[in-house]
Amino acid sequence: MSRAPRRKSTAPEWPKPVPPGDTRDRGGQAQPMLLVENLRKYFAIRGGLLNRKIGDVKAVDGITFAVFKGETLGIVGESGCGKSTLARLLMGLIPAEGGKIVFDGDPVGGPSGLTLRELRRNLQMVFQDSDSSLNPRLPIEESVAYGPRVQGATRDATKKTTQDLLQRVGLRPDLFGGRYPHELSGGQKQRVNIARALALNPRMLILDEAVSALDKSIEAQVLNLLRYLKRHFNLTYIFISHDLNVVQYIADRVMVMYLGEVVEIGPSESIYHQARHPYTRALLDSRLALDPADRVETAPLTGDPPNPIQPPSGCRFRTRCEFAEDMCATTAPALGESLDRASHRAACHMANPASGHKRAGQLPSVARPAAMMYSVEAS
Amino acid sequence: MSLATATPDIIPATAAPRRRGYWRALWHKLRYDYVTLFFLTIIVLIFAAAIFAPLVAPFDPNKTSMVYRLKPIGYRHFFLGTDELGRDMLSRLIYGGRMSLMMGFVPVVIATCVGGFFGVVAGFTGGWVNMLIMRIMDVFYAFPSVLLAVAISGTLGGGVGNGLIALTLVFIPPLCRVAEAATTQIRTRDFVEAARASGASNLSIIFFHILRNIVAPVLVYASSLISVSILLASGLSFLGLGVEPPTADWGLMLSTLRQSIYVQPLICAMPGAAIFIASLSFNLVSDGLRQAMDVRA
């Protein structure tokens, strides 16, 4: 906020926060914007002589969560945990094996529900790879205009929206509109992608690693742009990232995924300061600390995630968990209902005082020094 | 993290507007490729000669003469000598260009449309449709191109039409493969997903996103086939398939003059040299195009 005055900028001023009460709103503030119930996606693994199905990768395995109006839900997890698959499932880009998606009270699909086309008018997505997500043969204004055009908007109306949107994302339409993607930088391309996603005037945006491929300084610019747009257009975000710092900065609530399942979900503040799942704890500990005193000597999380075709029995994280006990191999911990904004849940026996786990009721971070001692002895 | 900036950062307005469309940029690159330009000029000249053959050719290409048979280069008014029936070689070479260019272009153009269509359908649809189309193409791939062309036109019999059919059939499978590969590659890109996410129909995606992106690689590949087509067509005529006498055609001329290599070796070699120059020019221009379009071979 205290920045040297810039060159005369054409940027719009920070708008006043839009008062809750979008005309498109249906169920009121209390009704979640998006409700996902038991969503599943299995990829078949083929092999053998006749290329028959020999197994499944449970990329998304029974996920239930809600996204509330006006919030930003951050989704974190290692690569391959099913974050991107989840995004594509929500957009209806790949068919789900089962489960339910409810958008603002309306179930998607089914006889009385929203059609995919209607859903997509309200829900849009920004892809990770800004290179591959723009058609190299279309000038960017046409890329932005494409969505409204195929939805039936007139050429004139579209042109106006497009110019306005480019302006909003910080690209002067007269300078950039006619350019091709290869004439733009990574950050500029991602701004175009955001404008393209907003062109249909959606109520919700899924940002799939939308800033991960950018330089840190550009990333910050785009993040600020996203915050600005969210207020201006009264948006709700799902923000998928593997970068916990970025998620902490932008998200109101955080959902942690591991091997296709949700292991922890809760308000950002609570997750970052009182992580209840050992996996979340380990992820947080893996972050680079700026303070030398805080640096961890051993990697909090070692090894690769287990083979997702045959995930471990019971708790899927137990093979890498330092607190694992016999019961973890036999009983899968439940996440429980978490359908309000403030609830903080973890799918771990330790988080459930009545589970019978030796450390039940404790936070996973307590054991950290012991683990370090062990590693010193071992070396 | 201290990200305290409030306004979205605006790109400085100093970035110069560079609005250059794809084809304009392509021409810009070609302009300094002198080898390609040189051979492009040759192609243009061959074309011009073929189109304006009646104006350019000094004699009637089919006028025989018992007196002036197999005369050497520069004999009297026969600039490039005469053939075994006393016809003027220069005129016949000019008229022959018509046939060779047509046999070079027409099959490739038709095959590009047909093969491209099936390739896009196969690549876009995927699944068993892809399997079916591509396996059928594979069967045609199991024949070396010369063999297939000869076999088809050999059974159908000679004649320009049968030759064109044979060559077109030969070129459909490779073009289909190239179009299929390009489509499959584009189809998995995020902008197609994004288009689908904004509610676009398959048809709209194909026209707006797929076709625009595969046109360059497919055209580059097709352009490289023109030279092959000229060689194959002349080869067919040489074997007595394809163009039939007395029509002037380079391959046919080479075939009939073959009997006279002991008499006028230079003249006998001339039609082949014409085929060679044409095919070389098309090859090099195609290479230049490929480089300018930055399509990997």
Place this chain on the structure above:
Amino acid sequence: MYLALLLRETYRTSAGVVANPMWLYVIRRILLAAPIAIGVTVICFALIYLAPGDPIQSLLPPEATQADVAYLKQVYGFDKPLPVQYLKWVSRATVGDFGTSIQTNRPVLGEVRRALSHTLIISIGAALLAFPLAIALGTLAAFYIGRPPDRIATMASVVGISVPNYWLGIVLIIVFAVELGVLPASGMGPQGSDDFSLTQWAQLKYAVLPVLTTALVPLGIIMRSTRAAMADVLSQDFIQTLRAKGLGQGAVVRHALRNALPQVLAVMGLQFGYLVGGSILTETIFNWPGTGFLMNKAILTRDIPMLQGALLVLALSFVSINLAVDLLQTAVDPRVKRG
């Protein structure tokens, strides 16, 4: 889709996963070649119907009697529906009965087999000449990329690809047979002898010009792909590392070649297939009694059974060569996916 592909890749590398064993790949690859082989037989079979006029007419000499026609009708089952005819034809073809040549009245198979052995002399000769030379020149060009040796080599390969080889054959005949008189212009031996001996120059010299003519196109194409593949490898970081470690030029070439060769191998296999199957023009020019020559003769005399037999044998050998190269490539290149 994109993600599915990505996942597959991951699972192939992560522990305990489904990398198919080699033998499974071999069997799968052979099974995949089978429908193509069947397709080939269908096309060859269809030739009888492509030919203008009554198929019986195209299978019999013009002076055939009514009895011949009836006999043939019965043997081929022309009165039966097409699939039945096809099955009859295929089942006879699998036991080596391709019918009888209209022209020579001898079994097609014997003729084709002899011709094929003659074609192979030229093909193998051209391959032995062109392949090593092409790899050497292509490597050289890749090392001097953008500089004169590369430009000359690249230009030469374009010329090699663009030359109509039937014309090149004629030019070679003009130079070596007509003007210099050092090599024979055509035929396979002094007095049309049928047995070819590789040890006698008097016979071997007949093969020189056909081999030279045939070698040019594969030379150009393989040189081109070697250059491209080598240039690709040489631009990779590990080559830089090798050089930084102080390896000599020779050792660098060896490393690079090992990486580029599988790709070149595929092109070589295809080219060898073309040498065997696409010999018709050169053989016609040099009157070399191979399969191409046989086909040309069959076309001129409208000897459809002969044409059909020769085409089938050539196409099937082309399929087998491709299959063999494919398997070979998998064996030498660990990167080729055995999906």
